Amino acid sequence: MSWILGTDDLGPLATGAAVLGSGGAGDPALFELLARQVLATHGPVTVYEHAELPEDAILVSTGLVGSITAFTEKPGNGYEFTRAVIRLRQALATSRPVYVCGYETAGVNAFLPLIVAAQTQTPLVDLDGMGRGLSWLDQTTYDAAGIPIAPFTLTDSHGHTVVAEAITGHEAERYIRTLTVSMGGWSAFAGYPADATAVGSAGVHGALARALRLGRNLDAEPHRRLGSGRVSEVSWQPGTEAAHGSIVVWLGPPDDRPLRIETRNEFLLALDSGRIVATAPDIICLLDQRTMTPLLTERVLPGYQVDVRVYPAPSRWTEPGFAHLASPAAFGYSWAGP
């Protein structure tokens, strides 16, 4: 059933999107403000479930690619994402109804399809290609299912637009990262145009609703609690492409032992006494105990009192044919034994 997403939902959505970000996908605060302004101007957005779409519908996914830090330092006007979707619709030159959705319902990217839908009055579908925060654009369930990313568009705040055709997977990721550097460190993306049926059988359903639900109540769904304690060490490996780091949380009584978290943009591994107790694609989340808000990997500092939780992975990532793209090995982690 479709539902209405209004300005009152934006606060909880920011919290829930940060939970799904698993320490990555950026701080949504600025995008929450942007969305609040857009929704104030254009009114609330109706969110559709995939089952409600007409058979001939085409879905396009949108979001930010590149550095969220760069966006924070050099913010856009908020219309870049809408222009990317419009340019993609032009490139598609189709008379079929076009719906918009996200490729990553986590962190900042949870807000961008919402802004586009409000500005273009295009229906928003609660469907995406990750269902959680992940590092690479080609790390989507769409890629796993063979849905091509192209044609896709990239726009920047200066009005530059790049339309790419006939490029897929890892090559597309490489081009996008190179172009994004030239476009100021970040760009608005619209891509993965596909039939609603194909996207429906490949995408992650209901991540927006899940984010909202968790944002309103962090205990709204079953999860594992690995413990609470004080962050005692944070170590970053210099020179790595993703933010490779290790965090030690000294669990308080009665556990009274260290818990080690490994990060590469997101929290990806948790080790207790040398044994793995949680891995991606499950969503490892460090909550600041003072505010009960999720922490980004780069904002975890020694002395923070945190709650370490593990929320279940979107079920799509546990299915054969999909799991390999979000497993620890996909991030370069390897170890001997179980």
Add this chain to the structure above:
Amino acid sequence: MNARPTVSQLLAGQVLEGASLLGGAQGLHRTVTDVHACTPAEADLSRFGTHAALVLQSPVGYQLEMLLPRAREAQASVLAVCAEPAAVLGSTRWLADRLALPLVAVPSAPLLDLAQRLHALVHGDDTNRGLTCARLARQLGRRPASPAETVHALNALLPAQCAILSAEGTPLAGEPPARQLDHLLRAAAPATIRDEAGAVIALPAGSASGRLVPLWLIAETADITDSELNTITAALQIAAWAVTAWSATHQLEAARNSAFQASVLTELLTAGDQVTAHTVGHALEAGWTLDGWHIGVRILPTDTASRRSQATTTRLRQVLAAQRISAPLVELGDSWAAWLSEPDEPAPDRFSAVVAGVRRSLAAMPGAALVAGIGKAQPGPAGLARTLTEAWELAQIAGISPGRRRVEHAGATDPRRLVLAVVSGNETVRRSHLLLGALLEPSNNVLLETLDTYLTLESSASATAKSLHVHRNTVLKRLDRIEQLLQMRLDDPAIRFALRIACRAAR
């Protein structure tokens, strides 16, 4: 098995100088038996065996942390990582502490270099021992080394004073050990004694006959480590083979020579005045001088325990040489024949010196009940036979019991020789046969030997029992039986005297 270093000892050594112990101090006492370079991806750590030191090249933090429980499960003794200590997080250190598995960071150490140096440290004892044994084997292996050469090689290679002793403890080579080793040598088994004063390692060697150990290799040292002890033991085992080879070769040669010499001497003794050129040739081949004057010496055992053996012959040759009696010594039956050859007739004082030398020689063998007879100097090949025959007759009347002389010689025993001549006469022999009667039957040999021994040992039943290795009651029963057979009483001194002569003549 060599002593292996503990983790503490490794840390104190030069190889791990500058290394930091990050955790697991409770496991520092563990021994390290082997060293392996490995990666965190190693699937089966148990293949490295227990008590191993595992060396890793800058492992990624989480991999190191995950390796720790697996290494502990595989009973590794220590993990050494080529990494800066700061790169290892507190959770890893805590886990090393909890598992009591020492975790050591060695900054800027190339993996293989570190592993190789640790390996040399752990297996250094094996290497040293192997090198020492190889050097010793090279020195002893070219030909059967003599005891002196063996001891020389051992002393040069080992941190110990080595010697080769006879079964009785007499040094054949090397300095006699400072300690009393009688109890050790009697045990006839390898032994090691370690105490505050140092250590003694004793290893039997040589080709043993029965349960007797012919030779002993002894190493004695003031202070010693376990490693040195192992090296010394291993080297002695190699030397034992060399000594055994020498002993066996020596014995074979001696046996071959002994048989040849006995044959040539028998030819000489039986030739009388008719010594053939053939016999002279054989004598020359044996290295003997038949020309000139000869003083014959015959040495006899007086009991079964002192019967001729290779060891006794060797010892006899040594003690005679020590008295400067450089005479050929030939094994003949159960006895020995020796003679001194000189170009001119020996002066009386020369003869006396030989007698004194033989007497001292026998005294130097307290464990062997040997007596000797020394014949008058005689010239030429026939003279050699005559002096040896005379020596044999004199040796017959020599004895070790009270009232008898251990060495009888032609220079001072004329009255005795008269008696000897009487008891050896044909008429005496004939009468003796009549007197002894039934005792001369082969089935009564034991009784005749008992009677002869009893009378020789001054009619002492106890001494007879001891000499014949039987119980005194057995001797008494046999004497009863002898009295019955001869129908004479042995408590009559006149009867005893007559029987003594008869027994002597009946030999």
